[in-house]
Amino acid sequence: MFRPLFAVFLLSTPVLAQETKEESCGYQADVVRAIQQARLDRVKEADIAETIASTNPSWPANYNAAIPQLTSWVYEQKKRDLRKKDMGDILYQQCVDNWEQIQALKNKLNN
Numbered sequence: 319m320f321r322p323l324f325a326v327f328l329l330s331t332p333v334l335a336q337e338t339k340e341e342s343c344g345y346q347a348d349v350v351r352a353i354q355q356a357r358l359d360r361v362k363e364a365d366i367a368e369t370i371a372s373t374n375p376s377w378p379a380n381y382n383a384a385i386p387q388l389t390s391w392v393y394e395q396k397k398r399d400l401r402k403k404d405m406g407d408i409l410y411q412q413c414v415d416n417w418e419q420i421q422a423l424k425n426k427l428n429n
């Protein structure tokens with residue numbers, strides 16, 4: 319369930335040349351956490367991008383491209399699961415664990 323979404327997220331989010339794996343994965347985790355918190359705060363799904371943008375997030379603007387894809391996934395989750403799990407931690411670990419595979423896939427698609 320999570321891995322295909324993870325791949326979509328990484329492929330839709332261009333990594334800046336100077337970013338390390340840990341920085342990029344951290345930004346991605348921050349995006350997921352922001353969406354998760356908005357869901358818990360009962361922000362309407364249609365308002366999520368605007369709501370997050372109004373908080374002046376600390377991640378680079380290119381990471382905003384993944385918000386629409388991740389929003390529907392987060393909003394499909396049961397609130398009880400969102401209260402118990404840090405989806406950002408889950409994404410961060412998967413990002414770090416699969417970094418080389420995703421980068422290879424990105425390179426293949428870009429060539």
